[in-house]
Amino acid sequence: MMSYEPIRNVRLLIIDDDQTTLRILSLMLSKKHSVELYSNGEEALDNYSPGNCDVVLVDLAMEGIVGDEVGRRIRARDAEVVLVLMSGWSIHDGDERRRIFDFFIQKPFEKKQLEALVARAIELRDMRTMASATEEEML
Numbered sequence: 849m850m851s852y853e854p855i856r857n858v859r860l861l862i863i864d865d866d867q868t869t870l871r872i873l874s875l876m877l878s879k880k881h882s883v884e885l886y887s888n889g890e891e892a893l894d895n896y897s898p899g900n901c902d903v904v905l906v907d908l909a910m911e912g913i914v915g916d917e918v919g920r921r922i923r924a925r926d927a928e929v930v931l932v933l934m935s936g937w938s939i940h941d942g943d944e945r946r947r948i949f950d951f952f953i954q955k956p957f958e959k960k961q962l963e964a965l966v967a968r969a970i971e972l973r974d975m976r977t978m979a980s981a982t983e984e985e986m987l
Contacts, residue, residue, distance in 0.1 A: 857882055858970050859900065863892045863918060864907040864934065869955075873905070876959050877966065889913030898926035903969045905953075908935040908945060916945040923948050928976040930969040 858881045862873050870885045877883050884901065886892035890912050904922055908915035919931045933939075933949040936956075946952055950972060953965050 859902050860884070860966070861886070861892065861896070861901040861904045862906075863887075863889060863904065863910070863915070865910040866907070869907070873962075876962055881966070889915070889918035892918060893921055896922055896925065898929075901929065902973045903930045903932060903966060905932040905934055908933055908937065908939070916948065919948045928973065928980060930973045930976075932965065932969055 860877055860881050861884045862870060862877075863886045864870050864873070865887050867887065870887065874883050874885055886895070889906075889910055892906075893913070904919075906915045906918050906922075910918075913921075915933060915935070919933065922929060923931060930951070931949045932951045932953060933946060934953050934955055936954070938954060939946055939952065951965055951969055953962065
């Protein structure tokens with residue numbers, strides 16, 4: 849299976865209240881992507897505007913605004929962004945907290961697993977962008 853390689857600079861936003869996790873994710877992803885890090889949902893939401901990133905990875909269990917609420921608020925602002933929920937908890941497919949998210953990854957995860965998920969997320973983002981452009985052309 850061929851891997852998806854975007855032809856542009858991909859912007860990732862990562863939100864996790866664990867500093868070690870943020871550092872590790874940044875090291876894993878910053879060689880291929882632009883990475884912006886936030887340690888809480890409030891700060892991420894204050895700085896978020898539609899189109900400023902392609903993929904958002906957000907931890908579920910954070911102090912303050914929890915991850916699923918952060919995801920809902922971002923989705924309300926930006927329908928095209930791809931949302932990835934991260935959690936150390938096992939969360940089944942039907943769990944209400946997963947509904948707003950496009951993907952879920954359970955911690956701990958391997959670098960290859962994360963890279964494959966991010967590639968799928970980027971592909972979805974590109975498809976959404978193309979669909980949106982096509983809709984605009986038809987109007």
